[in-house]
Structure formats: C-alpha cells, structure tokens
Amino acid sequence: MTLRVLLVDDEAPARDKLTRYLMQTPGVDIVAEASTGAQALTQIRLHRPDVVFLDIGLPDMDGFDVLGTLGESLPAEIVFVTAHGDHALRAFDVHAFDYLLKPVSPERFDRLMKRLMARVVPAGEMGARIDGLLDALPTPDSYASHLLVERDEQTRKLPVASVERIEADRNYLVIHGDGGPYRLRGTVERMQARLDPAQFVRINRSTLIRLGSIVEVAPWPGGEYRLVLSDGARVTWTKRYLEAMPSALVRHL
Numbered sequence: 001m002t003l004r005v006l007l008v009d010d011e012a013p014a015r016d017k018l019t020r021y022l023m024q025t026p027g028v029d030i031v032a033e034a035s036t037g038a039q040a041l042t043q044i045r046l047h048r049p050d051v052v053f054l055d056i057g058l059p060d061m062d063g064f065d066v067l068g069t070l071g072e073s074l075p076a077e078i079v080f081v082t083a084h085g086d087h088a089l090r091a092f093d094v095h096a097f098d099y100l101l102k103p104v105s106p107e108r109f110d111r112l113m114k115r116l117m118a119r120v121v122p123a124g125e126m127g128a129r130i131d132g133l134l135d136a137l138p139t140p141d142s143y144a145s146h147l148l149v150e151r152d153e154q155t156r157k158l159p160v161a162s163v164e165r166i167e168a169d170r171n172y173l174v175i176h177g178d179g180g181p182y183r184l185r186g187t188v189e190r191m192q193a194r195l196d197p198a199q200f201v202r203i204n205r206s207t208l209i210r211l212g213s214i215v216e217v218a219p220w221p222g223g224e225y226r227l228v229l230s231d232g233a234r235v236t237w238t239k240r241y242l243e244a245m246p247s248a249l250v251r252h253l
Contacts, residue, residue, distance in 0.1 A: 003120060006047060007033045008040040008063075009055040009081065014102065018053055018081070021109045027117065037061035041069055049076050050120050051097070056082040067094055076171060077120060079112065095170045143196040149175050149182035158182060160199075164213045164231050166191055168206035176231060177210075203227070203237040 005028055009015045015033055022028050032043040037058045044052060056063040063080055064087075077097040080087070081104065091099045097119075098112050149158045162178035168188050175182040184191075192202050202208050209229065216228035225237040 002027055002029045003051060003117060004029050004031045004047065004049045006031055006040070006043050006049040006052045006076070008035075008037075008043075008052060008058070008066075010035045010057070010059050011055075014055070014081070017104070018109075021104070021106065021113075025113050025117075028113075035059075037063075037066045037069075040066050044070065044076065051079060051116055052076045053079050053081050053100075056080055056084070056087055056091075064090065064094065077116065079116075095172075144194040147175060147184060149180075149184050151180070151182045156182075160195065163200075164210055164229055165233060165235065166200075166208040176233070202241055203235060204241055205238070207235055209235065 005022060007015045007018055007030060019030060022030055031047040031049055034040040034043050037060045054063045054066065079098045079100060080091045080096050081100045081102065083102040085101055088099050100108065145160055146157045147160060149156060158175065158178060163175055164177040167174045171185060173184045173186050173191055175184055188202065188206060188208060192208055200208050200210055213229045214227055215230050218226045220226040220236060223239045227235050227237055229235065
C-alpha cells in the first residue's frame with residue numbers, strides 16, 4: 001500500500017524541503033500541495049490523503065481552523081509543521097499524529113516516517129483485507145458480524161453483537177463494549193452502512209448505538225431525547241436523527 005500525502009504550507013521553500021524528504025522515502029505518493037487553508041480543505045476532500053503535513057500559520061486561516069472546518073469527516077493523520085513551539089499542547093489536544101518544528105532535520109523526519117508507515121500502511125492494507133473477509137461471512141442481509149479493532153497496539157476480532165455504542169474521534173471510531181473501548185480507523189457514515197439497521201441506529205452526528213443497549217429514555221430540551229445505556233453512558237438523540245426513533249423504541253424498550 002502507498003502512503004498518500006498532502007502538503008499544506010504557504011511557503012514554497014518549506015513545501016520543497018518536505019518534498020525532497022518524502023521522495024527519499026519508498027512507498028510515498030504526494031497527491032497534492034496547498035498554500036492556503038481553503039485550498040487544503042478542497043484537496044483533503046478531493047484526494048482523502050492518508051497523511052496531511054499541515055502548517056499552522058496559513059494566510060487565510062490557521063491549521064486548527066482547517067481541522068475545525070473538517071470536523072469529524074477528517075480522513076487523515078495530521079502532522080503539524082510550524083516554526084513555533086507554543087502550539088504543541090493544542091496540537092495533541094486535537095489528536096495530531098506529530099508536531100514538527102522548522103527547520104526539520106532529516107533524522108527527525110526519518111523517525112516520523114517510520115512511525116507513520118508502521119501505523120498507517122499496515123492498518124490500511126491488512127485492515128482492508130480482513131474487513132473484506134469478515135464482511136463476506138454469511139450474515140443476515142450481508143451486514144458485518146465482526147469488527148477488526150485495536151487497543152494497546154493489539155488487534156482483535158470483536159463480535160458486533162457485543163458492541164454497545166460507537167463514537168467518532170476524528171479519523172477514528174471508538175468502539176464501546178466487551179471490555180473496550182477499542183479503536184478502529186473509519187467514519188460514522190461508513191460504519192453505519194456496515195451494521196444492521198434493525199440493531200444499530202445513528203442518534204447524533206458522532207454516535208451509533210445498539211438499540212438493545214437502551215435502558216432509559218427522557219425528553220430533553222429542543223425536542224431531543226436523553227438516553228441512558230446499559231453501560232451507564234448518557235447520550236443525546238438529537239432532533240435531526242429522530243426519524244427512526246418511535247418504532248425503534250417500541251420494539252426495544
């Protein structure tokens with residue numbers, strides 16, 4: 001599998017330097033470059049890269065604004081590249097993969113790329129293969145019966161029947177249930193398509209729940225509902241996602 005990279009920096013010399021480093025790394029494809037936040041948003045949505053090298057000080061918006069605009073649809077690992085070290089804590093608050101200070105040395109870049117290749121390439125390559133095999137198992141209506149999840153650098157096959165809820169965390173999903181939480185690279189939209197809608201429902205922008213896990217429902221301001229799940233979690237079923245609620249609750253409460 002090739003690591004697909006997007007470079008975002010308003011300074012051409014900085015992009016050129018990263019390009020030289022990347023060209024010395026086997027298995028890397030620079031899919032696009034951008035010099036503004038608006039261009040970055042366009043290129044991310046167009047190419048869905050595996051990794052974005054993102055400058056914080058862009059002319060139209062900073063790198064954090066780019067991530068905020070993307071919200072939960074972020075498909076990539078983010079490596080911030082900046083001349084200033086005072087944004088490091090904020091970078092890791094938004095789950096950045098790494099934070100590079102300019103000027104970036106070849107040794108520092110090499111260590112970063114080894115970590116990226118070890119994490120992103122095997123996850124995309126083997127995960128896609130195994131997910132395909134799992135989804136091909138003879139299950140009702142061809143919905144997934146197991147998920148391939150990660151925790152503490154270990155991977156296991158988790159039965160879908162044991163999942164209580166699934167929450168988005170940037171370009172990952174957090175899977176709760178059966179000794180979790182576990183992590184899985186992906187989006188809520190893609191996961192929803194893999195799960196049986198008779199068992200799982202999307203209740204807000206970032207959360208899927210198993211209907212059988214609902215133990216309490218209470219009206220909430222704004223025409224929404226507050227749910228208590230069997231693991232004690234409290235989640236909100238927002239107004240936008242209420243279409244499936246009446247029949248679902250009649251069946252499962």
